[in-house]
Amino acid sequence: MHTVFASACRYTQGHGATASLASEMRFLGLEGSVAILSGPTVRGLLSECWEQVLGEADIGHFLVPFNGECSRAAIAAAKETIREQGASVVLGAGGGKVLDTARAAAASLQLPFICCPTVASTDSPCSALSVIYSEDGVYEDFDSFGRNPDLVLVDTEVIVGGPVRYFIAGMGDALSTVFEARACIKSGHSNLRGGLATIAASEIGEACYRTIMGCGREALADMRRQQATPAFERVVEANTLLSGIGFESGGLAAAHGLHNAMTAAEGTHPFLHGEKVAFGVMVHLAIEKQPVELVEQAMGFCRDVGLPVTLESIGLSSDDTATLRTISELAVQPGGLIHNEPFDVSAEAVFQAMLEADRRGRGM
Numbered sequence: 001m002h003t004v005f006a007s008a009c010r011y012t013q014g015h016g017a018t019a020s021l022a023s024e025m026r027f028l029g030l031e032g033s034v035a036i037l038s039g040p041t042v043r044g045l046l047s048e049c050w051e052q053v054l055g056e057a058d059i060g061h062f063l064v065p066f067n068g069e070c071s072r073a074a075i076a077a078a079k080e081t082i083r084e085q086g087a088s089v090v091l092g093a094g095g096g097k098v099l100d101t102a103r104a105a106a107a108s109l110q111l112p113f114i115c116c117p118t119v120a121s122t123d124s125p126c127s128a129l130s131v132i133y134s135e136d137g138v139y140e141d142f143d144s145f146g147r148n149p150d151l152v153l154v155d156t157e158v159i160v161g162g163p164v165r166y167f168i169a170g171m172g173d174a175l176s177t178v179f180e181a182r183a184c185i186k187s188g189h190s191n192l193r194g195g196l197a198t199i200a201a202s203e204i205g206e207a208c209y210r211t212i213m214g215c216g217r218e219a220l221a222d223m224r225r226q227q228a229t230p231a232f233e234r235v236v237e238a239n240t241l242l243s244g245i246g247f248e249s250g251g252l253a254a255a256h257g258l259h260n261a262m263t264a265a266e267g268t269h270p271f272l273h274g275e276k277v278a279f280g281v282m283v284h285l286a287i288e289k290q291p292v293e294l295v296e297q298a299m300g301f302c303r304d305v306g307l308p309v310t311l312e313s314i315g316l317s318s319d320d321t322a323t324l325r326t327i328s329e330l331a332v333q334p335g336g337l338i339h340n341e342p343f344d345v346s347a348e349a350v351f352q353a354m355l356e357a358d359r360r361g362r363g364m
């Protein structure tokens with residue numbers, strides 16, 4: 001197998017970065033009308049800025065509504081609107097699901113894609129993947145496209161004013177990157193782009209962990225004061241760029257495999273991707289029988305920033321063994337990410353690891 005590394009063509013992050021949309025497009029040679037997919041909150045926040053910036057540069061644009069779920073139906077509807085109105089570029093602005101819907105629509109129309117995350121809540125913006133959910137929010141599959149985004153434009157002025165919970169969830173997602181990449185590198189399993197991890201991807205995963213552990217607590221305190229400090233900027237980069245490249249070109253394993261299986265349990269639905277992944281990391285470390293110092297370091301961080309470390313804190317219960325058994329069975333289905341671990345993982349091992357992680361989380 002070859003080594004493969006993928007990334008967005010260009011990543012621009014900073015305070016007020018939305019104002020540089022037109023110049024960034026010009027720099028990349030992106031021309032013509034822009035279809036902007038976003039939900040109502042982000043539209044309210046940024047539509048005036050888009051109008052001004054794109055208007056001054058004489059770039060046409062139109063808004064495409066988003067209904068809240070990245071489902072096959074939502075992607076088809078967005079694609080239809082974009083095709084009907086005619087666009088040369090697709091831009092998605094918002095959280096993971098709106099970005100994934102816009103990405104899928106752009107890919108199927110073979111149009112360039114600009115990704116504008118307004119929360120630093122997941123590892124998805126820089127990737128070439130869209131996670132597909134059913135209309136009811138149950139994980140179905142992910143689609144992998146040939147191209148990563150042409151541009152990822154991260155406006156930290158918007159992110160610092162957004163919901164703190166999403167930023168915390170992004171750290172939970174980013175916490176998993178290094179452990180999953182290490183598992184794939186050890187097992188020799190492919191990353192998400194069909195190759196082995198490069199040195200670059202491996203080092204990006206390590207840098208992601210160092211940044212989260214080193215700056216995460218400070219960045220969270222800064223965000224609570226709505227201050228986009230250097231620590232905050234670094235963690236936004238870790239959540240968005242490092243975690244994104246790290247998972248896609250490093251690989252995924254138990255933590256995300258468990259996340260995917262957990263989405264089938266209704267109790268977990270109110271929880272964000274990164275929150276479920278954070279508990280997935282605790283289970284991941286238990287499955288791998290990692291040293292207690294490492295487990296305590298990761299768990300201590302989660303506790304400090306308010307990420308879930310118990311079953312109860314992600315809507316599950318150690319008493320509900322039927323649901324935990326179902327999740328364990330789903331996690332080890334053929335083709336599941338958990339099989340990227342460097343050893344065989346059984347449903348029983350997942351079940352026991354979930355209980356062990358929960359016991360540790362409860363301090364027992």
Ligand SMILES: [Zn+2]
Pocket residue numbers: 122123124173256273277
């Ligand atoms: Zn993730």
